[in-house]
Amino acid sequence: MENNKTFFDNWVETQNKMMDQWNSTLQKGMESARTNDAFQAGSDWMKQWMSHQQEMVNKFKEAGKEQTEKNKAGMNSFLDGWMENQRHLSDTFLNSLKGFSGPYMNGQSDNYFEQMRNAGKSWMEAFNTGAKNWTDAYARPAAWAEMAQKTTSDTYRAMKSGFEAYSVMARMWKPMMDKMMTGEFSGNATHQFIDPAAFKAYLDKLFNFDHGTALLQQLMGSWMKMAAEMQDSNRIFDNIDAWKNQMAAFGNPVLELANRTADGLRQMLAPFTKLAEQPKAAKVKELVEQLGKEYNNAYHALTGLQYLIYKEGAATLDAFVKSTANKYADQEGYKDFNDLYSEWLKESGAAFESLFHTDEYSRLQGEAVNAQSNIKLATNELTEIFMEPFPVLLRSQADEIYRTNHDLKRRVYELEKELKTRTAKAGDSAIADKASKNTAAANRPRKS
Amino acid sequence: MMNMADQFSNAAEIAARMADKMMAGYQILSEIDEIDVATAEKELIWQLGRVKVYHYISSAPKKSQTPTLISYALVNRQDMMDLQPDRSYIRNLLNLGLDLYIIDWGYPTAADKYDSLEDYIEMYLDGAVDAVCEDSGQSKINLMGICQGGTFSVIYSALHPEKIKNLVTLVTPIDFSTNDGLLIRWSKDMDIDALVDANGNISGDFLNVGFATLKPMMQAGKVMNLMSIIDDKDKLMNYLRMEKWINDSPDQAGECYRQFLKDLYQENKLANNELKIGRRTVNLKDITMPVMNVYATEDHLVPPAATIPLNDLIGSKDKSLYKFPGGHIGVFVGGRSQKELAPAVAEFLISRD
Numbered sequence: 001m002e003n004n005k006t007f008f009d010n011w012v013e014t015q016n017k018m019m020d021q022w023n024s025t026l027q028k029g030m031e032s033a034r035t036n037d038a039f040q041a042g043s044d045w046m047k048q049w050m051s052h053q054q055e056m057v058n059k060f061k062e063a064g065k066e067q068t069e070k071n072k073a074g075m076n077s078f079l080d081g082w083m084e085n086q087r088h089l090s091d092t093f094l095n096s097l098k099g100f101s102g103p104y105m106n107g108q109s110d111n112y113f114e115q116m117r118n119a120g121k122s123w124m125e126a127f128n129t130g131a132k133n134w135t136d137a138y139a140r141p142a143a144w145a146e147m148a149q150k151t152t153s154d155t156y157r158a159m160k161s162g163f164e165a166y167s168v169m170a171r172m173w174k175p176m177m178d179k180m181m182t183g184e185f186s187g188n189a190t191h192q193f194i195d196p197a198a199f200k201a202y203l204d205k206l207f208n209f210d211h212g213t214a215l216l217q218q219l220m221g222s223w224m225k226m227a228a229e230m231q232d233s234n235r236i237f238d239n240i241d242a243w244k245n246q247m248a249a250f251g252n253p254v255l256e257l258a259n260r261t262a263d264g265l266r267q268m269l270a271p272f273t274k275l276a277e278q279p280k281a282a283k284v285k286e287l288v289e290q291l292g293k294e295y296n297n298a299y300h301a302l303t304g305l306q307y308l309i310y311k312e313g314a315a316t317l318d319a320f321v322k323s324t325a326n327k328y329a330d331q332e333g334y335k336d337f338n339d340l341y342s343e344w345l346k347e348s349g350a351a352f353e354s355l356f357h358t359d360e361y362s363r364l365q366g367e368a369v370n371a372q373s374n375i376k377l378a379t380n381e382l383t384e385i386f387m388e389p390f391p392v393l394l395r396s397q398a399d400e401i402y403r404t405n406h407d408l409k410r411r412v413y414e415l416e417k418e419l420k421t422r423t424a425k426a427g428d429s430a431i432a433d434k435a436s437k438n439t440a441a442a443n444r445p446r447k448s
Numbered sequence: 449m450m451n452m453a454d455q456f457s458n459a460a461e462i463a464a465r466m467a468d469k470m471m472a473g474y475q476i477l478s479e480i481d482e483i484d485v486a487t488a489e490k491e492l493i494w495q496l497g498r499v500k501v502y503h504y505i506s507s508a509p510k511k512s513q514t515p516t517l518i519s520y521a522l523v524n525r526q527d528m529m530d531l532q533p534d535r536s537y538i539r540n541l542l543n544l545g546l547d548l549y550i551i552d553w554g555y556p557t558a559a560d561k562y563d564s565l566e567d568y569i570e571m572y573l574d575g576a577v578d579a580v581c582e583d584s585g586q587s588k589i590n591l592m593g594i595c596q597g598g599t600f601s602v603i604y605s606a607l608h609p610e611k612i613k614n615l616v617t618l619v620t621p622i623d624f625s626t627n628d629g630l631l632i633r634w635s636k637d638m639d640i641d642a643l644v645d646a647n648g649n650i651s652g653d654f655l656n657v658g659f660a661t662l663k664p665m666m667q668a669g670k671v672m673n674l675m676s677i678i679d680d681k682d683k684l685m686n687y688l689r690m691e692k693w694i695n696d697s698p699d700q701a702g703e704c705y706r707q708f709l710k711d712l713y714q715e716n717k718l719a720n721n722e723l724k725i726g727r728r729t730v731n732l733k734d735i736t737m738p739v740m741n742v743y744a745t746e747d748h749l750v751p752p753a754a755t756i757p758l759n760d761l762i763g764s765k766d767k768s769l770y771k772f773p774g775g776h777i778g779v780f781v782g783g784r785s786q787k788e789l790a791p792a793v794a795e796f797l798i799s800r801d
Contacts (some may be wrong), residue, residue, distance in 0.1 A: 005574060053517035152477040153693040155674070159473055162671025206668060207661075342672065349665030356630055356661070366637025376646035398558070399648075409497065413571050417578075 165206055169344070170337055172198040176321065180328050196314075203313050207306075284385060291378045298371035304364040308355060316351040320344055453711060473678040483685070483692045486527035488538050490550070494579035498554030499572045501579050504542055511545025511794075512801045514613050515584040518550040521596035521653060522568075522704070523702045525696050526550055529594070529780050531689050537780045537790055544794035549580045549589075551597075556701040561648040563701035565708055577611055588613040589798050593617050595750060595776070596708070596713040602758065603718065606734045607725060612801050615735065616793055619740040621778050622761065623719040624712055630662050630749035635713040644706040652697025662748055684689050690781075719761060733759075738766035740796045742789065747776045768796065 324340065327333050334340040355361055384394055476484040501517075518538075520526035529550075530538040542548055551573070556563065580589050591612050593601025598620025605612045627633045643650065660667060677683040719721040723730040739762060743755035759767050773788055774782050779789065 011605050086531050125561060151483055151688055151695060152480050154695060155691055156473060158667065159671050159674055159678075162668050163675070164674070167667055206664060324699075338672065342669070345665040345672075349663065353630075353662075355527045356664075357627070357633060365634055366639075370639045371646050372643055373646040374640035377642065380646065399561075402559050403557065403562050406567075410571060411568060413496070413575065431505045 053373040075429060089305045091374070117120060132303050166341060167204055169202050173337070173340075174200065180325055199314065199317065202308060203309060207309060281407045284382065287385075291375060291382075294371045294378065298368055298375065301364045301367035301371060305361065308361055309352065312351055313348065317347045320347055454550055469675050469678050472657060473555055473674075473786045475676060476681075476684065477509060478682070479610065479687065480685075481774055483495040483688045485532070485689050486525075486530045488534065488542070488621075493583050494576065496572060496575050496674065498522070498556065498648070499576070500552040500554065501576045502550050502552065503525065503580075503583060504538065504548040504550070504746050506542040506548075508543045510547050513592075514586055514588065514590050514797070514801050515547045515549055515580050515776045516541075516592055516616075517577075517580045518548065518572060519593045519597035520551065520553070521590065521594060521598075521600050522553050522698065522700055523596060524693065525698065526552060526694070528596075528693050531693060531781055532686065535686075535781045540786055541794055544791060545798060546794055547584065548584040549563070549576075549583075553578050553698070555698040556649055557591055557699075557710055558648055560799060561702040563670060564587055564703040565637070565711075567768035568600060568701075569604055569607065569725050573600055573796065574608065577608070579762070581611070582625070587611075590614045590616065592793070593620055593778075597622070599708075599712070599718070602735065603723065603725060603730050605737065606730045606732055609734055609736055612737050614738045614739045614740070614797055616742070617755075617758065617797065619750045619755065620741070621712075621750045621759065623754050623757040624714075624716040625719065626751060626753035628753045629749065631749060632726060632751075632754065633656065634658070638709075640706055640709045640714070644702045649699040649702050650705045651699050655696050655700070658785055659749070662795060719757065720799070732761040733763040735762040736764050738796075739764045739799050740768050740769040740770060742772055742779065744772045744774050744779050746774055746778075749776045 044343055320343075324333075334343065380395060384396060449623060487694070491505060491507045492500055493503045494501040502657055512656060516528070518526065520529070530536045553572070556657065558777060569596065577591070581587060588611055589692075591601045591605060592612075592731070593616070595618070598617040599622065600635060601615060602617060602620065602622060605615045621629075621632075624632050648653075654746075674684075674687060679685065711717040715722075718730060718732070721729065721731045721733070739759070741758050743752045745753075756769065759769050772779055772784070776785060779785055
């Protein structure tokens with residue numbers, strides 16, 4: 001039977017299946033956590049979920065091959081669908097997150113500090129990985145990932161990336177140019193010849209969306225990893241009935257684990273701290289929820305930015321194809337594909353710059369950056385809470401030292417300056433000279 | 449016009465040729481050990497923490513007794529002005545007879561996050577000016593500010609006009625009411641407090657991503673150009689020097705960034721004579737020394753609309769506006785810069801020595 005589904009249909013179908021699978025697995029995992037089964041099962045359900053994901057991605061790729069050849073997908077419907085699907089994924093994630101942060105219990109024991117420390121380490125690593133993944137992906141997209149390491153290797157990486165983008169564009173143009181050559185091309189039918197997936201891949205490479213488009217999956221992955229690691233770490237508690245009984249009653253295993261880890265660490269270090277503070281469980285819960293909301297804000301903003309770029313790119317491409325077709329119809333044209341590509345870069349560059357000047361683009365970009373800042377603020381605060389019981393320098397304490405040093409540096413500079421001015425005014429040239437020399441000597445770098 | 453059939457039947461051949469270039473490029477690039485920039489000879493004369501002042505050593509006869517201190521931006525490094533011997537704004541000015549000093553703002557670390565705009569103006573820049581006065585034996589100096597360093601120079605000149613003989617500003621943003629520049633446009637939608645509170649210092653990588661986005665297709669075009677010069681060692685080295693400079697991006701001290709972005713980019717306080725440095729309010733009318741203001745017609749980082757208004761805002765009677773046909777970077781490395789701009793700047797300063 002002929003497959004009449006478009007590229008977009010297949011893509012959305014796959015994404016939705018993946019999301020359904022994720023939700024279903026998540027629910028299963030949470031249920032298992034409540035009934036203790038998952039402690040024995042370890043992270044099998046996570047592995048199963050990953051396996052399902054892979055299977056569906058492979059199927060999508062197969063279906064995509066057919067559709068690429070048929071090129072039946074309209075560019076706009078593809079992009080609209082992409083946007084809608086991203087929103088759906090983001091909203092679903094937020095709902096799942098709310099499921100995580102349900103009611104929790106604040107019970108604690110005093111005989112599992114070591115285990116708690118291990119569990120806490122796992123949790124924090126998973127947690128920080130999630131935050132770092134997002135931050136790095138936004139602040140340092142693929143081509144910039146190792147920038148400032150070594151100019152030559154960066155240059156090669158840029159060259160490779162640029163070549164890939166060029167190649168995608170060349171492949172994308174070929175079927176259309178074939179039609180132009182045989183006179184079968186209609187300037188109004190760009191979408192029939194341009195493979196939207198290839199064009200999206202091209203823009204993804206140019207704008208480093210290779211990482212950006214994977215953000216949602218990274219976020220889902222980080223939360224899944226967090227859940228899985230929680231379960232892995234729980235294995236060591238198999239023989240602690242009391243602990244398991246307590247956990248069975250929790251509606252929010254991840255959050256509770258965090259709370260209990262913090263409590264456990266505090267108790268472990270109680271002899272070394274001047275006093276045992278009350279657990280900041282409520283604050284942790286608030287911050288974790290805030291983090292989820294900011295992730296969601298960031299994804300909406302980033303998805304919106306991508307959508308604008310895809311739409312602008314598609315419109316520009318359409319106009320460019322028409323003008324190219326007209327050139328060939330008038331027996332003009334480009335010297336070679338490099339020539340055409342240069343012109344495309346020029347025209348699309350101007351179009352994107354116009355887009356960047358719009359209020360909508362600026363607003364979305366601001367929202368993305370602001371969400372990233374808020375994620376980092378919440379992460380910083382959480383880290384501070386978790387590290388508080390340890391005999392280590394906290395960020396806030398380091399900041400106090402930095403501020404004191406800064407104030408002292410400024411004060412010393414002002415006093416030196418004042419001394420020079422006063423001695424000069426007093427007309428005591430000898431003192432002024434000495435002060436001047438002392439200051440100059442102090443400021444002149446010493447040879448080691 | 450090439451036959452279309454030829455064009456695309458040759459597509460594979462073109463791709464293969466480019467792949468060959470890439471392989472060759474990999475080999476050539478892996479054999480390069482060092483990329484030298486900023487090689488003009490200079491001597492360290494002052495240091496306060498990470499901030500340093502250098503004095504350039506030149507054998508050319510001095511035509512100006514007044515020393516000139518160059519204040520570059522905090523973004524990227526001053527090496528741009530001496531990228532390579534045959535494209536060096538610095539060497540050009542030295543050869544034309546100027547006595548040059550330059551500030552190296554260094555690389556702020558987390559410990560420097562509280563360095564404020566006031567610190568940069570009243571401690572680092574003021575200290576640098578005093579050091580140059582002391583080193584040269586002059587009571588006044590010329591101040592030459594580049595981009596953000598130009599904004600610093602304008603602020604300083606308004607607060608301490610008695611120390612500045614002549615002021616030269618190059619591609620310097622002053623009036624941020626325009627939305628011509630994307631950086632100015634975008635900053636208005638950002639929560640700067642959250643950004644600084646979350647990060648402390650603002651990373652150079654963060655800024656670089658923003659700069660790269662301003663001209664989204666430029667990188668692709670650059671790569672195409674690179675492909676064509678990859679086996680030409682001299683051209684490749686030129687390319688790499690520029691890349692090295694672009695990627696050498698110090699972080700921004702948090703508190704300075706906060707005030708610079710909020711007070712200037714978002715609220716345009718400098719142009720409105722409302723900017724506070726410590727307890728003092730900066731009044732641009734207090735700038736009365738001769739001023740040469742250089743702007744670049746194609747500047748996408750600091751648009752002419754942000755630069756040109758300076759001349760109407762200051763109190764100087766002797767002021768000139770220099771129009772440079774080109775972009776932000778071309779002011780320092782382009783052929784026209786070497787042939788026309790550097791001589792014009794030198795002439796302005798020497799004639800007012």
